[in-house]
Structures are given as structure tokens and as C-alpha cells.
Amino acid sequence: MSDKLRITRAAQLETLAVFRDFIDAACQRRGIDSATCYDLKLAMDEACTNVITHGYAGMNPGSLILDLEFAPQQVVVTITDFGHPFEPYEPDAPDARAGLEDRDTGGFGLFFIYKTMDHVDYQTTEEGNRLILTKKLNWTVPA
Amino acid sequence: MFQRLRLRQQPLKVAPDPEELSVGQLIGDYALPISIRGINGLPADAKRRIYRALIPASLLTRANINPITWNGLDGNPQVILAAEVDKGVVNLAIKDAPDASDVFFNVELADNAFNGIDLNLLLLNDPASPRFRTDYDDEGKPTYFGTVRRNLAEDERAMRAGLAPGQIRAGLSASQLFFQQLDTFLSFLSHHAVTLEPLTYASAWVFERRGFAYMRGHKLMDDIQREFQPGGKLHAALDGSTPFRQPDQWRTVRGRAWAIQDGILSALDTRWNDVRMVKQVGRHAGVNTFPDAIY
Amino acid sequence: MDIKQEDRGTATVVSIVGSLDAMTSPQLTEFLNGQLAEGRANLIGDLAALEYTSSAGLRALLNATKEARQRGGDVRLAAVQPNVKKVFELSGFTSILKFYSDVPTAVASYKG
Numbered sequence: 052m053s054d055k056l057r058i059t060r061a062a063q064l065e066t067l068a069v070f071r072d073f074i075d076a077a078c079q080r081r082g083i084d085s086a087t088c089y090d091l092k093l094a095m096d097e098a099c100t101n102v103i104t105h106g107y108a109g110m111n112p113g114s115l116i117l118d119l120e121f122a123p124q125q126v127v128v129t130i131t132d133f134g135h136p137f138e139p140y141e142p143d144a145p146d147a148r149a150g151l152e153d154r155d156t157g158g159f160g161l162f163f164i165y166k167t168m169d170h171v172d173y174q175t176t177e178e179g180n181r182l183i184l185t186k187k188l189n190w191t192v193p194a
Numbered sequence: 195m196f197q198r199l200r201l202r203q204q205p206l207k208v209a210p211d212p213e214e215l216s217v218g219q220l221i222g223d224y225a226l227p228i229s230i231r232g233i234n235g236l237p238a239d240a241k242r243r244i245y246r247a248l249i250p251a252s253l254l255t256r257a258n259i260n261p262i263t264w265n266g267l268d269g270n271p272q273v274i275l276a277a278e279v280d281k282g283v284v285n286l287a288i289k290d291a292p293d294a295s296d297v298f299f300n301v302e303l304a305d306n307a308f309n310g311i312d313l314n315l316l317l318l319n320d321p322a323s324p325r326f327r328t329d330y331d332d333e334g335k336p337t338y339f340g341t342v343r344r345n346l347a348e349d350e351r352a353m354r355a356g357l358a359p360g361q362i363r364a365g366l367s368a369s370q371l372f373f374q375q376l377d378t379f380l381s382f383l384s385h386h387a388v389t390l391e392p393l394t395y396a397s398a399w400v401f402e403r404r405g406f407a408y409m410r411g412h413k414l415m416d417d418i419q420r421e422f423q424p425g426g427k428l429h430a431a432l433d434g435s436t437p438f439r440q441p442d443q444w445r446t447v448r449g450r451a452w453a454i455q456d457g458i459l460s461a462l463d464t465r466w467n468d469v470r471m472v473k474q475v476g477r478h479a480g481v482n483t484f485p486d487a488i489y
Numbered sequence: 490m491d492i493k494q495e496d497r498g499t500a501t502v503v504s505i506v507g508s509l510d511a512m513t514s515p516q517l518t519e520f521l522n523g524q525l526a527e528g529r530a531n532l533i534g535d536l537a538a539l540e541y542t543s544s545a546g547l548r549a550l551l552n553a554t555k556e557a558r559q560r561g562g563d564v565r566l567a568a569v570q571p572n573v574k575k576v577f578e579l580s581g582f583t584s585i586l587k588f589y590s591d592v593p594t595a596v597a598s599y600k601g
Contacts, residue, residue, distance in 0.1 A: 059479045061412035064512035071508070071541065089541070089572040096543045100511040111414050111468060114407035116479060133409035133472055144581070159544035159580055166579050177227075177310035178387040178474045179409075 054081075054121040062103045062112040062132060067096055070117050074128075077119055083126070083188070090167035091128055091186055097160035098130050098139070098182050106134030106180070116179075125169075128184040136175040139182065141165045228383045229305045231282035241277055247382060248286060249273070250375045253299060253368055257290045257321075266292055283314070290321040298366060306389065311380060313390040316372065323364035326352040339393050340455055349455075350437045358396035358448050359455035373404045373473070380475050389472045396451035399484060401471050407479035411469030415483035421462060422450055431461040446488045492520050496529075500599040502567075502592055504535040509546025517546065521553040521564070530562025533595045537568035542576055551582060563587065567595040 058073050060066040071092045078088035099115055107113060116131040142161045165171060170185035233244050251261040254273070259266055264273035270292035276285040282305030287297040302315035327348045329337055337343050339360035349359070357364060380388055389409065392398035398415065408415065421428040422444040431453075432441050438456035443449030459465050473479070490513035491506040501524060509517060524532060534550060554564040567589045569577070577583050589595035 057480055059407055059481045061408070061416045063413055063416075064510070067510045067512055067543075068508060071510075086572060086575070089575070092541065093543060093576065096510055100543065100545065104511065111411045113409040113470070114412045114479065114481060116407060131407075133407070133470075159547060163544055163576070163579055176386060177308060179472065 056119045056121075057116065059114050059116045062099075062107045062115040062134065064100075064103055066103070066115055067099055070095055070099060070115075073117065074119065077121070081121055087126075087186065087188065091126060091184075094164045094167050094184050094186075095128055095130065097163050098184070101137070101139070101160060102130065102132045102134060102180075105137060106132050108135070110134070124188055126186045126188065128186070130182045130184075131179045133179045136180045138173050138175075139164065139171065141171070225384055227309060227385050229282060229309075230277075230284050230303055230311065231280070231305055233383075234277045234281055234284065235279055242275060245275055245277060245284060245286060248284075248301065248303070248375065248379045249288070249299070250368070250371045253371065254288070257288065257298070259288065268292065285315075294321070296321070296325070296362070298363075299368075301372070303388075311383075311385050311388050313376070313388050316369070316390075318366040318368050318372065319361070319363040320366045321363070324355065326355070326357065326362055328352050328357075328360070329362050341393065344455075349452075353438065353448070353452050356448070359394045359451050360397070369400060369404060377473075377475050385475065387472055387474050389470060391468075391470055394451045395454045395466065396447050396489075398469060398471065399447045399451075399487065399489075401473075402479075402481045402483065404473070405478035405480075406471040406473045407481050409470040409472050411471075412481070412483070414464065414469060417462060418450065418454070418459075419483050427461045428453070428458055431458050447484060448489060450484075490516065492517065494520075494524065497533075497592075497596045498600070500531040500533050500596050501529040502533045502535050502596070504538065506538040508540055509542040509549065511543065511545040514545040514549040518549045518552065521549070522556070525553070525556055525560060525562075530557050530560040531599045532557055532562065532564045533589075533592060533599075534564055534566045535568060535592050535595075536566055536570065536573060537592075539570065539573055542573050544576075544580075547576055547580055547582070551586075554586060563599075565589060565595045565598060567592045 056077055058070065060069055074092050074095060075088060078091065095117065102115060103112070113133045118129040118131070120127040120129070139161050142158065142165070144162070164184065167186070168184045169187045172183040174181045174183070233241055236244070246262070254261040254264070257272070259272050264271055266272045272289045272292055274287045274297070283302065285300070285302045288299040290298050296319070297317070298319045298321040300315060300317040301313070304312045304314050306312045328340060328345055331337055331343045331345045335343060337345060340349065352361065376388060390401065392401055395418065418428065420426055423429060429444050432439050432443050434440055436456055438452045439458060443453050454466050457465070490508055493504040493506070495502045503521065503524065505517065507513070521532065532553070550564060550566070557564050565587045568591050569588060577586065587598070589598060
């Protein structure tokens, strides 16, 4: 059996810190380095923020389910929600030449997810909207 | 936050036109969901074979009902199957005796607009426990589980006897058994989830324990938990103004459920409405909005 | 998240402690806008104790920088932790923002 963890909370902004702490604790127990752990938290945070602010807009928010699956070569973070489905697609890179005045300071969420994760998949089914984020590990988890 | 989003369309794999359910579909792509309407179009015997898998056999044998024939010891039928052709609804009811006026088990499943299955109704009553007339008001009009009108005198008696709102008898502890059965039934039909609208706070709490998450209303449940704590608005509204708003009621699931049935959520400018839950087949969501709860 | 503020000569040091996300960053925006409204445009973000930021925190800092520069000031960032620094790098804003190894160096940058 693989190493799986799950936490479910209401889709509200307070949940972001709860989920980050959950990832922190899981990474620490498995000796995963701080930079990798930060990437996992950042991608999760950006995805969940989107669900909370857009996916459940106009209704009493439902659940957000965070699944973590640790394997020797990768970590899979799955976020399930039951709000409006939005497919995240890879955005263009920000224009590095433009000055601060000309640049849009928003819209980094998706970009960060694609930058920090190795694979991004999205499914909408009768069991909810699922964003599946895969992060490869560059080392082997000790047995 | 995301600024550019694309709305995802409907599920990728949908049930085919339900009238077309045939042996062809049963031996065809095993991953294609089968609808209730599709099953209802089958010949009576085939229909019954399929819906038999929805009732835990031990629930029947416990009441001396043959799990295959659905007949009691005297050979009379005690299971009522309503699965009309051209309708996407199935209702199964079990009586503990052929002449019993009430059913002790009643389940209703229906196709929903999203190619999924709704659990419209689940009743599990202990037929040996006292009967309360909470389902009809003084004038004999149905209360629809206390959602449309109430029988206050009977509600109060039921509450004191330890029932939850919407119940006419004490519950039969078989919901875990039923939901295991339902998971198997749904996967047999190639469905990945079941959705429902919990009638009361108490039923939502039970469904959490059975592995359901919220499509709507998880925040409401968190708000209820927070505001029932000392210092909260719901705690303050347990002011003894009605029999259903006694000060100690915040401590238990049933106490809270009766106060909510009595309209206490107006203290939060809301009401028990539009709560929707979902269970993923084979998975437990692990939701617990009332930690260390006393039922 | 906690915010502390301290005037150092012509500069104002704003220490941000904890995590910046969509929940907490509106507080930072409100705080920084308040500083700017009071005429404190030479701001220093002391990020030594900022353990985490998402794009929401990044946006709050970028918008404040934009605003400060329009008023002839700036938001200069000091003692940024490596993980947080990486978020700035990913965004491509490291060339536009000014980073300092510690608060005294950032304070000194406003003199002269």
C-alpha cells in the first residue's frame, strides 16, 4: 500500500494555513527538504485559493479535500472540490522586460503551479473537480 | 490567484440514452454508468435482481425476511419495490410484518441532472421502539419530516425520548451497513459518487461519519459549531424561550438539531437550507465539524 | 501574520512575521496603504521572519511598491529567506525590486 494522507476542511481562506501545516508536518516526518515542501505548499495554496474565491462563489462553501500520496520518486497532491469547475491551463510567462508600472501584479497563481510542479492534471467527474499535482523527488526516501 | 480560467464542460463519460439499456450495455463498456431510469426499463425480474443488491441481506434476515424472495415466514411479501418504467427513481421499503402500517427501512435513489445518483431518502427505524406522530400535524396534514409544518407537542415528546428531528421512531443502527452496501451497488452501476441533501443537522452529522463531504454548506456546519460554543450567537439564543431552545442543548448533536429545526439559525441570519453532501464510492472524506460530539 | 513598524530616520521598517496568503495579505495591504497615506513613502520590508508567501503576499508587496514609487519613495526588501526569495524569482520581479541582506543596509540605502 502506498503512503497516503487526507484532510478535508471547509473551502474558506482559514483552511489555507491548516493545509500548509498539514503538508509541513507530512514532509518533516518523511525528511523531505524545505524547498520541495515549500513548492508543494505554494502550488496547493494557489490552487485552493482559486477554488475558495472562484469555485465556490455565490454559494455556502462546500468541502476542500487535500490528498497527499508519497512515493519514493514523487509526491502527488490532489485537491478535490465540488464547486464550479474551472480548468487551469498553463499561462504565458510574465514579461520580464516590462517595468513595474506596466506590469500586471496579479495572475501569478497558475504560473506558480506550473513552475513548481512537474505535472498538472485536471478532471471533472461526478465525484468532484480534481486537480492533480505531481512533484518529482530528486532523491530516494529512506525505507 | 488565477486570473484566466476556462470553464470545464460536463463529465467526460456519461450514461447513454437510458432507454437503450440492454444486455448489450451490460456486456459492453463496463465503465459506462448505468442510470436508474435504464434499470427501470428492464423486465421486472431483471430489475428485481439488480435492486436486490441495494438492501443488505442481513437487514432482511434480521426481520425473518427471505433475502431472495423478499417474503416473510408466512410467504407474504414484505419488501415493496417501486421502480416505474420511464422514471429515474427507485424506492425500496421494508416492513417488519406484512400487515405493518409503517416501514422500518426506506431508501430512494434517483438519477440527477449531472449523470449522477442522488440518495433522496434513507429511513432506518427501530420497529420495536415507540411511535411518535411527528409526521402529521394536529389537523392530520403531513409534516414532511417537520420541514413543511410541525407537530409541536409530538416533537417535544420525541425530543425527550431521544429522537432526532424528522424521526418517528428511534433509529436502527444500520446506516454503516447500508452505506457499505450502497458503495458496492453504485460501483456495480459504474457510478463514482452519490449525493444527498441532509434533512437535518443530525443527519448531516451522521453522513459525515459515513464518509460524506459537503458540496454546499461545509462553512455553515463550521459556523454552527463555532456559534454554539459559549459566547457564540447560537449559544446565546438557547434562551429557554421554547422547549427546543434549552440552555444545555449546544452540547449534543440532537440538541443542536432540535434548536435548528426550531429556527435558531435566524440568529446567524440564515436557515437550514441548500446543504448538499457527496460521498465518493470507496472513500471516506474524514469530515468532522463537531469534534468529540455527543449524539 | 504579525506586522510591526518602526521609524529609522527617513525610512520606516515594516517587519512581517509569519505567513502571507490570501487570508492575511489584505491586512498587509491595509497597513502599507496606511503608512503611505501618513506620508511614510520610504518603506523597508523586513522579511527575516516571513516564513511563507503565496502570490497573494507578492501582489500586496508589489502594489505597495508601485504606490510608494509614485509618491517618490520605494519598498525595499531586507533579509528575505531563500524560500520566499524563490517566489520573487519565479515571478520575474527580482530585477525590478531592491533586495538587501539586512535591515541596516536597507536603511542606509535611503540615505544619500
